[in-house]
Amino acid sequence: MSSVSQHRGRGEPSETAEEQTDTEGSTDDLSEDELFDVLANRRRRYAVHALKAEGETAELGDVAEQVAAWEYGVDVEAVSYDERKRVYTALQQSHLPMMDDAGVVDFDKNRGTVEPTAALEDVEVYMDVVQGHEIPWSVYYLGLSGVAASLTAAVWLNAWPFALLSDVAWLVAVVAMFAASAVAHTYYSRGQRIGETDEPPELG
Incomplete structure (x- = not known):
């Protein structure tokens, strides 16, 4: 008791x-x-x-x-x-x-x-601090998706010079673009987490 x-x-x-x-x-x-x-x-x-x-x-x-x-x-x-x-x-x-x-x-x-x-x-708090000359990640991924869609259409239409490489090669290139962006975003996000760095994110 x-x-x-x-x-x-x-x-x-x-x-x-x-x-x-x-x-x-x-x-x-x-x-x-x-x-x-x-x-x-x-x-x-x-x-x-x-x-x-x-x-x-x-x-x-x-x-x-x-x-x-x-x-x-x-x-x-x-x-x-x-x-x-x-x-x-x-x-x-x-x-x-x-x-x-x-x-x-x-x-x-x-x-x-x-x-x-x-x-x-238990809460992971992130600060999305965007300076005047920077592009928000949401806008960046939207633009990257547009580039990937345009590239896919050009390859599908066999437009020059995209026809010089195989479809598989272009697929690997698109996957690599998104993978590199994801790695960069992850690294950036860690620096924007409150309590993770020496200084608050907005002072970085």
């Missing part, structure tokens, strides 16, 4: 299995809306990145210092007292309590510690 059950009074109803499931679900489940709300703010994204990279309980002061360094574009050692205090206060009073309510972190305000929850650790 568990210690919780031993301390219950005779007339006190025990927690049902359904209630236990609901309680566990509210702790471990993280909805997409809650996750989007957390990631909508840059400072919270930086905090999530720092915590996922750490993977264990961290001191609030250390998190604030690292977030401040990313925000101001300086090394951790170069963060000023005012910059650290500004970020520390915002995290303590606003961001971390909100993240704690969402089930993203366990924030102990009295002890000044913060820890990523199992719900956050």
Whole structure:
């Protein structure tokens, strides 16, 4: 018999299995809306990145210092007292309590510690950061599909100079194009995963 059950009074109803499931679900489940709300703010994204990279309980002061360094574009050692205090206060009073309510972190305000929850650790978060001169991967694959379709049509019509190579050779070429693109996309995506690299993806 568990210690919780031993301390219950005779007339006190025990927690049902359904209630236990609901309680566990509210702790471990993280909805997409809650996750989007957390990631909508840059400072919270930086905090999530720092915590996922750490993977264990961290001191609030250390998190604030690292977030401040990313925000101001300086090394951790170069963060000023005012910059650290500004970020520390915002995290303590606003961001971390909100993240704690969402089930993203366990924030102990009295002890000044913060820890990523199992719900956050189970989520792989990617940032699709596209600079002004870059092409989104969705558009890239659409263009690649168009090239492959045009190439297939030219080979099927025996148009010159595509008729110089066999159909099998062109098939291998098309497969190689998509395979190379998939490898490049996979490598890029790893760099865009929050908590995977030294710096947040948007600073890369």
